[in-house]
Amino acid sequence: MTNRSTPRFEDIDVGFELPCLIKGPLTTAHLMRWSAAMENWHKIHYDRSFAQEHDHLPDLLINGSFKQQFVMQLLKDWAGAEGWPWKSSFQFRAMNKVQETLTVWGRVTGKRRSTSYGLIELETGILNEHGVESTPGQAVVVLPYRDGPPLPYPFVAEE
Amino acid sequence: MPLLSPEILAYVGVSTVTQFACDPVEQGAVRRYAQAIMDDDPNYGADAPTNTPWAGPIAPPLFPNHAQRNALGTPDIVQQRAHDPNFDGTGGQTNGLPPIEPLKNFSVLNGGAQFELYRYARHGEKVQVTQRYAQITEKTTAKGSMILVTVEAEFRTDNNELLLLARRTLIRRPA
Numbered sequence: 076m077t078n079r080s081t082p083r084f085e086d087i088d089v090g091f092e093l094p095c096l097i098k099g100p101l102t103t104a105h106l107m108r109w110s111a112a113m114e115n116w117h118k119i120h121y122d123r124s125f126a127q128e129h130d131h132l133p134d135l136l137i138n139g140s141f142k143q144q145f146v147m148q149l150l151k152d153w154a155g156a157e158g159w160p161w162k163s164s165f166q167f168r169a170m171n172k173v174q175e176t177l178t179v180w181g182r183v184t185g186k187r188r189s190t191s192y193g194l195i196e197l198e199t200g201i202l203n204e205h206g207v208e209s210t211p212g213q214a215v216v217v218l219p220y221r222d223g224p225p226l227p228y229p230f231v232a233e234e
Numbered sequence: 235m236p237l238l239s240p241e242i243l244a245y246v247g248v249s250t251v252t253q254f255a256c257d258p259v260e261q262g263a264v265r266r267y268a269q270a271i272m273d274d275d276p277n278y279g280a281d282a283p284t285n286t287p288w289a290g291p292i293a294p295p296l297f298p299n300h301a302q303r304n305a306l307g308t309p310d311i312v313q314q315r316a317h318d319p320n321f322d323g324t325g326g327q328t329n330g331l332p333p334i335e336p337l338k339n340f341s342v343l344n345g346g347a348q349f350e351l352y353r354y355a356r357h358g359e360k361v362q363v364t365q366r367y368a369q370i371t372e373k374t375t376a377k378g379s380m381i382l383v384t385v386e387a388e389f390r391t392d393n394n395e396l397l398l399l400a401r402r403t404l405i406r407r408p409a
Contacts, residue, residue, distance in 0.1 A: 139344030
């Protein structure tokens with residue numbers, strides 16, 4: 076929704092790739108700022124000796140809760156103010172360590188018509204600078220038809 | 235030897251009464267949150283445009299998922315466990331769900347989540363949540379055994395309007 080116009084359902088084809096979102100490099104300051112913003116004091120994100128010596132992790136970890144914000148931002152920004160980032164799910168399959176730069180991506184895998192709007196199915200993920208995928212997922216973004224009504228807000232599912 | 239015990243499985247189905255966030259969605263908290271996730275969406279500011287479906291300042295989509303904080307005067311787990319070398323910093327915010335006692339000293343990792351978003355929280359609203367332990371299973375990998383704890387949560391406004399449904403998986407491993 077950040078100053079981006081909403082695409083119409085008819086204008087999007089399977090295979091379309093969303094503009095990627097780049098985050099990073101994510102430093103200890105980024106991780107501490109996120110921990111403070113949500114008041115979560117899990118030490119594996121800011122206490123290196125605890126992370127490595129107690130929890131046997133390779134380094135400070137980028138929070139899963141942090142990464143999920145980026146996926147939602149990707150979907151929200153692409154949907155624009157007239158679309159709706161309805162569903163998002165993902166697994167944190169690999170760790171992302173402090174200082175990594177993350178590329179958040181999405182690709183259209185399917186389209187479904189509902190009565191008054193269209194549903195865009197996507198696969199999503201987060202790659203680090205080495206091309207390692209850490210957060211595979213799926214999403215559904217709702218888009219209006221070209222000559223259709225505005226989406227209901229709050230969103231109401233028709234299916 | 236399996237990690238999963240009847241004592242742990244007894245938590246499946248345990249749910250909370252509705253918990254209200256101790257603070258409303260306030261401008262400063264939204265600003266800090268938006269700056270932390272580096273999302274400078276103009277809809278998050280006090281001077282947000284009003285010609286949008288939500289008609290004014292809102293919080294980021296997943297803000298309700300992190301809205302539960304420890305109110306003043308409630309137990310301070312950071313201080314309570316300050317001398318415990320095994321304390322990992324977690325456990326203070328359970329959104330009303332009782333911590334799973336046998337897993338007290340297990341490490342915690344975020345395994346993933348599913349979200350369904352229905353509406354943004356507006357500045358000034360209070361977020362309420364109900365949660366339950368939906369599933370607890372054991373999984374064995376090359377790195378050893380782990381417990382997977384799945385928690386379902388429903389977030390609403392103080393006017394009972396649905397904001398967000400969440401289902402998240404926590405990975406618990408022996409420390």
